[in-house]
Amino acid sequence: MTPAELAIVMCPQTPRANIAANLPHVIAGLGEFALLDRPMFLMSVATILVETGVFKPIDEFVSKFNTAPGGPPFALYDGRTDIGNTQPGDGARFKGRGYVQLTGRANYRDIGARLGIALEASPEVANDPVQAGRIMAAFLKRAESKIRNALARGDLAGARKLVNGGSHGLAAFVEAFRRGERNSPPDWKPGAA
Template sequence: MDPLKRDSSGADVVQLQEKLKSLGFNPGKIDGDFGPGTEAAVIAFQRSEGILADGVAGVKTLKALGIEPAQAAIKAVSVIDRISVNMVSKMFPFTPLDNIKKHLPDVLSALVERDLTDKNMVLMALATIRAETASFKPIDEGKSRFNTSPGGKPFDLYDNRRDLGNKGPSDGSSFKGRGFIQLTGRSNYEVIGTELKVNLIDNPAMANDSLIAARILAVYIKRKELRIKEALIEDDLKRARRLVNGGSHGLEPFVEAFRTGERLLA
């Protein structure tokens, strides 16, 4: 059974329309044609249930409606097998090819682990790496006036940042930004480390290990998956970027990489 969406028709659509109407989401005429009325009802139901509001009745939506999909599960199409070193090199035109060869397998493995294998989520991850570290390798945060006081020790302005969970001198440098996505702060190291079953508090430098850095990236994207997908449905790359980064830093290379990937996967 394929996902039900605009221009679908038949008995499955009738069942969908009847179920929507019975739950108070009127699709209009029960005619077996998936038109704008049915789409609007599906979107309203999805928003009510906290499901990605894309107007497509896929497996999650059908199950939430109490409609059991056919034995062949409805799944988003994975593009993992289409992601090659050559393709990624076009998204990272100034990056040493050896870095992509070395780290891409770990990134793809982490995305598979978190079931982030559809086109938008894979491109989101790769474009985020382009924005955060165009070298396509996990890196340390650099010193700047925002993290280091004049004449002070590196990252001393982070030492007492309660919002980062830091507790005093040396926490700033110990838990500075690392990885593909710049994991920062004692509390983030502790929470992510616990989720990944890795002791990042005693071994914070492990956040720069290729596979661990990739898994950290995947965790961050997974946490915001629904909201990211909603932003991408509206083609709002700025909002998608902000959901991971918290701002618009690196927006231009992020958009450039994402659009290049879209063209290559078209």
């Protein structure tokens, strides 16, 4: 089974054109960070499914988690020093973007430094498909050992929490990951999309 075929199985409601257009960038990013194996491929695809819903880099939507009723969009992220938001307007400026929904000034700074790109100065770059693939991989690499340990234990909730910080989209993540497991042998490795 090709990576694209497996991604379609994992994300059956996703437009196939989006998978065809974006999966090569995800695979390239995983390759760049030496994460091109079955567990990290399944982790990536299931994460993209629940973080974007459409398998392409997107801006975070306004929701009750980031915007108070009647308040400015993403203002609930303002002053969140735990994600590095220390300046007025940081919530909107460093809202979630990309395949992994990179959020917060500190994450933009750290991942940008790992990639050698000025994400903090130009956060919209996180929605460029090529850079979004690299960002996804760098984000996973940062927690690689913990993610791999959680996956090896079958703790998909723990693996998901390492990316999202909570359980948002957990049921869909688990369902997609399990579909990927059922449709690929344990020694499967992604090649070209």
